[in-house]
Amino acid sequence: MLTWNELGVITLLVSSIIVIFSLIIGLSGISIKLKFQLIRILLLELLVDKKRFLNFIK
Amino acid sequence: MIVGFWEFLSLKLLSFLKINKNIALRLSQQAIFVNFFLAAIALLILLIQLYTNDLTSKYVVNHSSDSLSIFYRLTAAWAGSSGSLLFWYFLLTLFSAFVLYKDKLHLYNRLPIAIIVLGSLQFLFIFLMLFYEDAQPFLEYHIPMKAGRGLNPLLLHWAMIIHPPILYIGYVSFAIPFTIYMSAVISGNMKDDLMPLFRRWTLFSWFFLGFGILLGSKWAYEELGWGGYWAWDPVENASLMPFILSTAFLHSLIVQHHRGMLKYWNLLLITLTYHFCLLGTWITRSGVIEGPHSFAKSDIGIPMIIFIGLSFLYFVRFLYFKRNVLKPKDQLEAVTSKEGSILLNNFIMLISVLIVLIGVFSPLIPYNCTFENGFQCFKTEWKPTTYNKIMVPIGILILFLMGASPLLAWRKPMDIVFAKTLKKPIIAGIWGGIIYAFVYFFYLRPFVRLNNSPWGFQGIADIFSILTVSLGIFIVAGIIQEYYRAIHARKVRLEETTTQAIINLIHRNQRRYGGYLVHLAVVFLFIGYSGGAFKTEYQIQFHYYLMPIEAGFSYVYYYSGDKAYIQGYTIEARELFIRPYFEPNADPSNPIYMTVSQEAHYRINPKEFLPVFTVSMGNPYDFANQLPSLAERLLKFSTGFILDGRMTTEIRFYPQVYPYTGELMRNEMGFGERLVTSEPDIKSSWTEDLYIQVGSVFDPLRNRTPDIASMFEYYYYELNRDSNAYSMLFPSSLVVDLHIWINPLVKFIWFGTTLFFLSGLIVLLPIIELKNKE
DSSP states (O other), rough: OOHHHHHHHHHHEEEEEEEHHHHHHHHSSOHHHHHHHHHHHOOOTHHHHHHHHHHHHO | OHHOOOHHHOOOOHHHHTHHHHHHHHHHHHHHHHHHHHHHHHHHHHHHHHHTTTTTTTHHHOOOOTTTOOOHHHHHTTTTTHHHHHHHHHHHHHHHHHHHHSSHHHHHHHHHHHHHHHHHHHHHHHHHHHHHHOOOOOBBSSSOSSOOOOGGGGGGHHHHHHHHHHHHHHHHHHHHHHHHHHHHHHHHHOOOGGGGHHHHHHHHHHHHHHHHHHHHHHHHHHHHHHOOOOOOHHHHHHHHHHHHHHHHHHHHHHHHHHHHOOHHHHHHHHHHHHHHHHHHHHHHHHSOOOOOTTTOOOOOOHHHHHHHHHHHHHHHTHHHTTTTOOOOOOOOOOTTHHHHHHHHHHHHHHHHHHHHHHHHHHHGOOEEEEETTTEEEOOOOOHHHHHHHHHHHHHHHHHHHHHHHHGSSSSSSSSHHHIIIIIHHHHHHHHHHHHHHIIEEEEEEEEOOOOOOTTTHHHHHHHHHHHHHHHHHHHHHHHHHHHHHHHHHHHHOOOOOOOHHHHHHHHHHHHHHHEEEEEEHHHHHHHHHHHGGGEEEEOOOOOOEEEETTTTTTTEEEEEEOOEETTTTEEEEEEEEEEEEEOOOOTTTGGGGOOOEEEEEEEEEEEOOOOOOOOOOHHHHHOOOOOOOHHHHHHHHEEEEEEEOOEEEEEEEEOOEEEETEEOBBOSSSSSEEEEEEEOOOOOOOSSEEEEEEEEEBBTTHHHOOOOOHHHHHIIIIIITTTTHHHHOOEEEEEEEEEEEEEEHHHHHHHHHHHHHHHHHHHTTTTHHHHHHO
């Protein structure tokens, strides 16, 4: 027989799996182009593409 | 590479599940709904544990006790850090599910981004709750404990029960307007169809956050016993910052709606607002900055601040990457136009947030440098006076712009509309200010004996106080003028009666005219705050004598009869009881449930008022505590007037329980350890509040401060309230402090709070919008 604490932990565990599942398959709804864009922003494009950034500031 | 891996993972998962992309999107929405039910179940489990007082649960043991009433037991769910995080998570899943259910069609091609943003936020909280001990609500004791520690006694107050959930609703729901705005920006679909959605959700979050903050003030005023309602405490500041930012966002959304401008600015504001909400949670829970109602130091501080930092950096970069989507449709044509004044007010609000932020982190920044003994820098925490010194002038500037903005016109400069809209309110404000200055200097000011000015010179505080009232009158006059014009127009054009015109006016344009009422509430709040300029504080000592009691009485009885005279009041100290206080379900035979109360009674009346006293008969405690009649209570509630000037204040000594043994925690001397709380009494009228709080006791014969709570516990349980021991044990005389604050105009703050709530509801409730749609 599970205790309330164990039941609570299991609920949160399942919840975490559901969140990850939702994130992974939710991402499939985005186009490849947008995915690239999201990742480029994540990879600090500002540092990579210095020229564009400087032009923008000017 | 990351995109490749990501694509690979999702495609593999989709092919494994044998579904296409459309179904996958629907499935991920379903997952958000399922997650809401799971979070609800988790919260329900915690509530069941609290209800049944499950002493295997670490959370229950540390935040509840079987002596508490059911109501307080259940609300203990948000009394601790981990429980409140679970509640936070529940609210996040609830709002996520709601927005996906109700506004799915509005989101359209922004939906996948919305799911990702919401999912990422949910992931943070579930991650913390699973991997960090201080955030885990379901930790277990292998051996059941014998008793719970009970709820923090400061939380045993009606406002504290509803204040946290209301504030949390405000904090958490900001995830939704942030998500909606972000999904629109990232997907590049910034069409105006999302405008009502932004506005509705922002209003919702803003309303709850604002009302939660005001309720917190009420709690601080009635429970903390220090005579104030706002101390610039880090936790208070943590909620104030997103509130100011969201107020700015709400107003610049109006500009975006009418002029298609400020999209760039709005993206910055909503990103800041949401991240300041997260920062507020971090300030409260990390334990890095201490305050009277922050949680203890915790291990979630570092992962949380990393997440907040990374998330902010990530989202704020869209300002650069999506600059094409955020281009304005129109340009600012006049600085003194409505949109110009809103933008200026926005800037001032942003500056005020930065100032508060510096103040919050002042204990961590070594900014106070000196060249004495070599160059050295010290960390100096900002005191309330430092905040007031800077924030009061800023507040007054905001107040001025708040009054002027609604009276200005779109696109046109001020001079075009001056005579039509601004002239009369300005004249009213100036005259109001002059009259108030007379009242202030000849009626209110003579009472002020202490210099409370944060600027070191009372004259500046006087000027600001008069300016606040003058601006308040300017705003009220402006609102009346706007209402009058619109009502008059309806009466002429549509031949409506005045009542019909008022109802229809608010009915047809609830956001605009409801918004004016919110401005009116803010005026009342500011007038209340301005009273702080002539607040006075006193400390009086009264001499008490131990009185004989009859056998069987379960209290210690002292009496004074001394009188003091301050600021037009006669204060007579009367009974002082040391008595037991038990929660409704407590077992009086067990000392772990006994709270010791030091209860002092006073008769406080205006100097010239001579109350008729009744003669004390029978039990002095019953006599002192006889309940006022309904008429007397109504009189106190409506006018602040108390028929015979009765006021009662307490200090309570709450027992600290050691859960393992189920006994009272004791120090080396064997005395029980107790948490001390204050129970002030307030006599409130429209001009001022008389706020009293009994202080510590002193034994003048033995020249020491007696541990009155431990003595009473010994007398109550060990000596069985023996009448011989009574006079042997307790000092024959005591000197007891009484702290008195005379706080002018505070009632305006609570009136403003009520008005904020009601007018906020008018702006928020979608009844009219629905009718218009029909």
